Amino acid sequence: MKIDRRLITNFDWVVLCTVLFITVVGIMTIFSATRPLIGGEQPSFYIKQIYWLFIGLVALALVVSVDYIWLSRTSHIVYAVGLLLLLAVLILGRIGLGAQRWINIGPFSFQPSELFKLCFILMLSRYMSMIHGTMSIRNILIAFFAFVFLPLLLLLKQPDLGTAVILLLIFVLMVLAKGVGRKVITLAVIIALISVPFVGNIIWDELKDYQKKRLLAFVQPDIDPEGVSYHINQSKVAIGSGGAFGKGYLKGTQGPFRFLPEKHTDFVFSVFAEEWGFIGSLFLLAVYLILILRGLDTAKRAKDEFGRLLSLGITFMFLVYCFVNIGMTIGLMPVVGIPLPFMSYGGTALVTNFIAAGILINIRARRFELFY
Amino acid sequence: MKTNGSERIRVIAFATVLLFLVLTVRLLQLQVLQGEKFKRLSNENRLRIEKVPAPRGIIYDRNGIPLVKNSPYYCVSLLPEMLKKTDLNAIAKFLNIDAEELNRKIENRKPFEPIKLKGGLSFKEVAFIEARLSDYPALIIDVEETRHYLYGKVGAHLIGYLGKLNPSQAKRPDFKDIPREAFIGQWGVEKLFDKTLRGIPGKRVIEVDALGRQLRLLHEEPPVKGDDLYLSIDINLQKAAEEAFGRRTGALVALKPSTGEILSLVSRPSFDPNLFARGISYTDWLRLIRSRKAPMLNRALQSQYPPGSTFKLITAIAALEKEVIKPETTFNCTGGISHGRWSFGCWKPGGHGTLSLYRAITESCDVYFYLAGKEAGINSIAEYARQFGLGEETGIRLVKEKTGLIPDKAWKKRVKNEPWYLGETYNASIGQGYVLTTPAQLAMMISAISNGGYIYEPRLTRIESPVEPVRKVKVKKETLDIIKDALRGVVADEHGTGYAARSTVVDIGGKTGTAQVISAKRRQQVPEALRDHAWFVAFAPVENPEIALVVFVEHGGHGSETAAPIAKKAIEAYLSPKENKSEDR
Structure with a gap:
C-alpha cells in the first residue's frame, strides 16, 4: 500500500501532539508516583510505559495508513473478536483487585475490556451509519440488544462496573448524537422515571460489597475516613495540597508515601495535580479539551456518516473517561476504577487510545474524497 | 441533515466546555481556596x-x-497496616502465643497504633525475634522502660x-x-x-x-x-518492721518527733508492686482484691479501732490539766467498780490495790482511769484527744483516711439523740466504747507527747531544713514530763505492761493497749479471728526522742505480747548503728 502525499499534508498534528504531550506527562508522573523514598530501585513502570508508547505509536501509524473504510468493512469481525476476548477473560482471567480483568500472555497482562470499548464504538458506528435520519425506538432497541446487552453482561460478570457504565454512557451519547425523535425522548424520560427505583434495587443487590462501599463513600465521604472513603479523601488531600502552583516535580508526598492507592493508574491525576498545582492541572485540562474539541471538529468535517459517528464515538470515549476519572479524583464522581486516557499506567489502554487517536487522524486526513 | 448534525456537534462542544468548567471550578476550590487545609x-x-x-x-x-530502678522492657508489636499481608497463624506460632488471643488483640486495636503482642521479652527472645524480623515485616520490637521495685x-x-x-x-x-x-x-x-x-x-x-x-x-x-x-522513710527500719510482723496482719507508723517525717509506714499484709509494673493481669488483681486479708487496705490509715489503754494517756493528761487529780492522787483498785447495775472491771481480776498515777500507767490499771476520767468528764477528755490529733485526718494523703471517732456529749446528742451516761465515760477513759482511732493518729499522739507537745505535719519526703510545727498542744510541760516518765516505767519497770519492749540498746518509753473484739473475759481461749487487737505506742530515746511509733496487730491479743516486741525491733533497727547506713550517704 502506498502512502498518499495528501495523507501527510492533511495529517492532524494537533491530535498527535496533544496525545504525545499527555503521554509524556503521564510517564513523568508515573515515574514520580512510583519513586522509592529511601534508597531502593526505581520500579520499572515508567520504562514499560515508554515501551507501550512506542508500540502505541506504531499502532497509530498502521491505523493511519489504512483507509478507515476498511475498518467499517471489518467491524463485525473486530467486534466478534472483542466479544470473544471478553468471554475469554471470564474463563482464563486471573483474580486481581476483586475482579477478573486480565489475560496473561507470556510476560504481559492484557486487559480485553480496554480494547473492547473501541471494537464496540466501531460496531455501533457501522450500524448507526446505515440508518438514515434520526433513530427510531426500534433502531435503538435493535442496537442495544444486538451490540450492547451482551458485552454489558460480560463486563458486569467480571465485574468491571466502571467500564460497563461507561460503555452504556457512550452508547447513549452516540444515540443522542445520531439524533432521536421527540417520541423517543419522551418515552425514555417516562421509562427512566418509572424504572429507576426498581432498577436501582436490582443493581444494588447485584453489586459487590466493595462497589457498594465506594458508592456509599461517595455520598458520605466522612463516614469512615480510614476505610471506604480513604481513596477519595487521600486523593483530595493530594490534589488540594498542591495549592495554586504545586509542590514541584518529584516533590509530591501522597503518591510515593503510599497514602494514595492506585497512584500510577487510576489516581495518576492526583499525583500530577499535587506536584503541578492548579496552574498545571488547568493546563492539562486545556490539552484534553483541545483533543476533545479537535475530535468533535473531525466529526463535523468527516466525509461520511460512518466517519462522523466513529470520530464522535471515540471523542465521547475520551470525554467520558477523562471526566469520570478526574471527577473521581476530586470527589465529584464515585470511585469506579477507570484509567485517565494516555496518563494512567497500563499498556492495553495506552495502545487502544493510540489506535483511537490514529482513527481520528485517519478520518480527518481522508475527509475530502477517496484516495484511490 | 448535515446542518442538523453539525448543530448537534456544536451543542456537544458547548456541553464539553461546560463539563471542563465544572472540573476547573472544583480544582479551584480544592487547590486554591482550600489549599492550605489540604497542605x-x-x-x-x-x-x-x-x-x-x-x-x-x-x-x-x-x-x-x-x-526503685528503671529497667528496659522489650515488647514485640504488629503494625496494623500490614495486617492484610500477614499470615497471623505463622506469627502466633513464631511468637508462641495463642492464635485466638492474637485475633482478640487485633479486633480490639486502636487505629494506626501498633498492636502489642508480647511484652517482657528476655534478651534471648529479643535476639531470636530480631534475627527473623525479615521474614515477618509486620513485626517491630519496641523498647520501653519499666519500673522495678527493689x-x-x-x-x-x-x-x-x-x-x-x-x-x-x-x-x-x-x-x-x-x-x-x-x-x-x-x-x-x-x-x-x-x-x-x-x-x-x-x-x-x-x-x-x-x-x-x-x-x-x-x-x-x-x-x-x-x-x-x-522519701522520709528509712528502708532498713521499714524492712525490719515488716519482718518483725511475720505473718501477722496490722500496721506500724513511725514518725520523727522533731520534724513529723514518716520514718516508716507498714501495712500488713502487703502486696508486690512489681505485679503492677506492666499492667496487672486480671487474675492477679482479683486475687489481691478478693483476698480475705485485704492486702490492698492500708491499715495504717484506713483501719480504725478502739485505742484501748493507749488512750489512758489522754485521760491522764485531761485529768492533770483540769487539775482534778495530781500525780500523787491515789485510787484504790479492787478489781472493778460498779455503777448502777453494771460493773466495770479492771483487767487484773484481783485489783492493783492503792496506786498513784505512775503505777496506774505502768501497770495500766483500768479502775484508776475510770475514776480519773469521771473526775475530768468526757468533754475534757475529748478536748485533749482532739488537740493531739485524734478523731481527725492526719493529712497523710496516700489513701482516703479514716477519721476515727472521739465522742463527747454533743456528739451523743447529735448522733444518737440521747444524753451521755457516766458508764460511757468509764469506757471512753480506757479507750473502749465509742472511741476509734487509726494507727496513724496514735502515731501523731505519741510523737507529740514525746516531743513536748508539738504537732508537725506528717511528711513523706525527707526535709532538708528545720520545719515549724503546725501547732502546740495546750498542755503544760510538767504534765507531759510526768506522762513520759511513766511511759519509761511501762517498759523499764518489772511490773510494767510493756516489759517485752525493753531494749538493751536504747531507753524506750511506751504504752500497751488492747482493743476488745468481744467482751469475753477469757481472751486466751477464743479463736484468733475473735481475739483482741493489740496496740503499742512507743518512742525512743526517752530524752530527746528520735522516733515515735505505733504498732497495731490485728487479733494480736494483749499489746504486751505481740505489739511491744515489734516496736522494740523497729526502734532498734532505726537507732542502732548499721553498716550500710554510712556508705549510702
Missing part, C-alpha cells in the same frame, strides 16, 4: 509525632538508698505503683502531654509525687509512609528525666 492534612499524613516517655525519677529512702512487698503501701493512664485521667488537662500508652503513678508516693517523678516527655517528628514505616527522623526533642525523690 496541613498532607503533612499530618506524612509526619508522625511520637512522644518519647521521659525516664522516671528514682525514689530513694532518707539515707539515699534507691528503692524491695518488693516492703513499703509497697507507701511507695505505690504505676499504672496505665485510665480513660478518665486521659481527659484531664494535667495529663494532656502524657503519651497515651505511658504509665503514671497510680498509688502511693508514685501517685502523690507523680508530677515530680514524671519528667517531660520528648518528641520525635518522623516522616512515615502509609504503611507506618519510618523513613526519616526530621526533628527530635529529647525527654527531660523526672526529678529524683528522697
Whole structure:
C-alpha cells in the first residue's frame, strides 16, 4: 500500500501532539508516583510505559495508513473478536483487585475490556451509519440488544462496573448524537422515571460489597475516613495540597508515601495535580479539551456518516473517561476504577487510545474524497 | 441533515466546555481556596509525632538508698497496616502465643497504633525475634522502660505503683502531654509525687509512609528525666518492721518527733508492686482484691479501732490539766467498780490495790482511769484527744483516711439523740466504747507527747531544713514530763505492761493497749479471728526522742505480747548503728 502525499499534508498534528504531550506527562508522573523514598530501585513502570508508547505509536501509524473504510468493512469481525476476548477473560482471567480483568500472555497482562470499548464504538458506528435520519425506538432497541446487552453482561460478570457504565454512557451519547425523535425522548424520560427505583434495587443487590462501599463513600465521604472513603479523601488531600502552583516535580508526598492507592493508574491525576498545582492541572485540562474539541471538529468535517459517528464515538470515549476519572479524583464522581486516557499506567489502554487517536487522524486526513 | 448534525456537534462542544468548567471550578476550590487545609492534612499524613516517655525519677529512702530502678522492657508489636499481608497463624506460632488471643488483640486495636503482642521479652527472645524480623515485616520490637521495685512487698503501701493512664485521667488537662500508652503513678508516693517523678516527655517528628514505616527522623526533642525523690522513710527500719510482723496482719507508723517525717509506714499484709509494673493481669488483681486479708487496705490509715489503754494517756493528761487529780492522787483498785447495775472491771481480776498515777500507767490499771476520767468528764477528755490529733485526718494523703471517732456529749446528742451516761465515760477513759482511732493518729499522739507537745505535719519526703510545727498542744510541760516518765516505767519497770519492749540498746518509753473484739473475759481461749487487737505506742530515746511509733496487730491479743516486741525491733533497727547506713550517704 502506498502512502498518499495528501495523507501527510492533511495529517492532524494537533491530535498527535496533544496525545504525545499527555503521554509524556503521564510517564513523568508515573515515574514520580512510583519513586522509592529511601534508597531502593526505581520500579520499572515508567520504562514499560515508554515501551507501550512506542508500540502505541506504531499502532497509530498502521491505523493511519489504512483507509478507515476498511475498518467499517471489518467491524463485525473486530467486534466478534472483542466479544470473544471478553468471554475469554471470564474463563482464563486471573483474580486481581476483586475482579477478573486480565489475560496473561507470556510476560504481559492484557486487559480485553480496554480494547473492547473501541471494537464496540466501531460496531455501533457501522450500524448507526446505515440508518438514515434520526433513530427510531426500534433502531435503538435493535442496537442495544444486538451490540450492547451482551458485552454489558460480560463486563458486569467480571465485574468491571466502571467500564460497563461507561460503555452504556457512550452508547447513549452516540444515540443522542445520531439524533432521536421527540417520541423517543419522551418515552425514555417516562421509562427512566418509572424504572429507576426498581432498577436501582436490582443493581444494588447485584453489586459487590466493595462497589457498594465506594458508592456509599461517595455520598458520605466522612463516614469512615480510614476505610471506604480513604481513596477519595487521600486523593483530595493530594490534589488540594498542591495549592495554586504545586509542590514541584518529584516533590509530591501522597503518591510515593503510599497514602494514595492506585497512584500510577487510576489516581495518576492526583499525583500530577499535587506536584503541578492548579496552574498545571488547568493546563492539562486545556490539552484534553483541545483533543476533545479537535475530535468533535473531525466529526463535523468527516466525509461520511460512518466517519462522523466513529470520530464522535471515540471523542465521547475520551470525554467520558477523562471526566469520570478526574471527577473521581476530586470527589465529584464515585470511585469506579477507570484509567485517565494516555496518563494512567497500563499498556492495553495506552495502545487502544493510540489506535483511537490514529482513527481520528485517519478520518480527518481522508475527509475530502477517496484516495484511490 | 448535515446542518442538523453539525448543530448537534456544536451543542456537544458547548456541553464539553461546560463539563471542563465544572472540573476547573472544583480544582479551584480544592487547590486554591482550600489549599492550605489540604497542605496541613498532607503533612499530618506524612509526619508522625511520637512522644518519647521521659525516664522516671528514682525514689530513694532518707539515707539515699534507691528503692526503685528503671529497667528496659522489650515488647514485640504488629503494625496494623500490614495486617492484610500477614499470615497471623505463622506469627502466633513464631511468637508462641495463642492464635485466638492474637485475633482478640487485633479486633480490639486502636487505629494506626501498633498492636502489642508480647511484652517482657528476655534478651534471648529479643535476639531470636530480631534475627527473623525479615521474614515477618509486620513485626517491630519496641523498647520501653519499666519500673522495678527493689524491695518488693516492703513499703509497697507507701511507695505505690504505676499504672496505665485510665480513660478518665486521659481527659484531664494535667495529663494532656502524657503519651497515651505511658504509665503514671497510680498509688502511693508514685501517685502523690507523680508530677515530680514524671519528667517531660520528648518528641520525635518522623516522616512515615502509609504503611507506618519510618523513613526519616526530621526533628527530635529529647525527654527531660523526672526529678529524683528522697522519701522520709528509712528502708532498713521499714524492712525490719515488716519482718518483725511475720505473718501477722496490722500496721506500724513511725514518725520523727522533731520534724513529723514518716520514718516508716507498714501495712500488713502487703502486696508486690512489681505485679503492677506492666499492667496487672486480671487474675492477679482479683486475687489481691478478693483476698480475705485485704492486702490492698492500708491499715495504717484506713483501719480504725478502739485505742484501748493507749488512750489512758489522754485521760491522764485531761485529768492533770483540769487539775482534778495530781500525780500523787491515789485510787484504790479492787478489781472493778460498779455503777448502777453494771460493773466495770479492771483487767487484773484481783485489783492493783492503792496506786498513784505512775503505777496506774505502768501497770495500766483500768479502775484508776475510770475514776480519773469521771473526775475530768468526757468533754475534757475529748478536748485533749482532739488537740493531739485524734478523731481527725492526719493529712497523710496516700489513701482516703479514716477519721476515727472521739465522742463527747454533743456528739451523743447529735448522733444518737440521747444524753451521755457516766458508764460511757468509764469506757471512753480506757479507750473502749465509742472511741476509734487509726494507727496513724496514735502515731501523731505519741510523737507529740514525746516531743513536748508539738504537732508537725506528717511528711513523706525527707526535709532538708528545720520545719515549724503546725501547732502546740495546750498542755503544760510538767504534765507531759510526768506522762513520759511513766511511759519509761511501762517498759523499764518489772511490773510494767510493756516489759517485752525493753531494749538493751536504747531507753524506750511506751504504752500497751488492747482493743476488745468481744467482751469475753477469757481472751486466751477464743479463736484468733475473735481475739483482741493489740496496740503499742512507743518512742525512743526517752530524752530527746528520735522516733515515735505505733504498732497495731490485728487479733494480736494483749499489746504486751505481740505489739511491744515489734516496736522494740523497729526502734532498734532505726537507732542502732548499721553498716550500710554510712556508705549510702
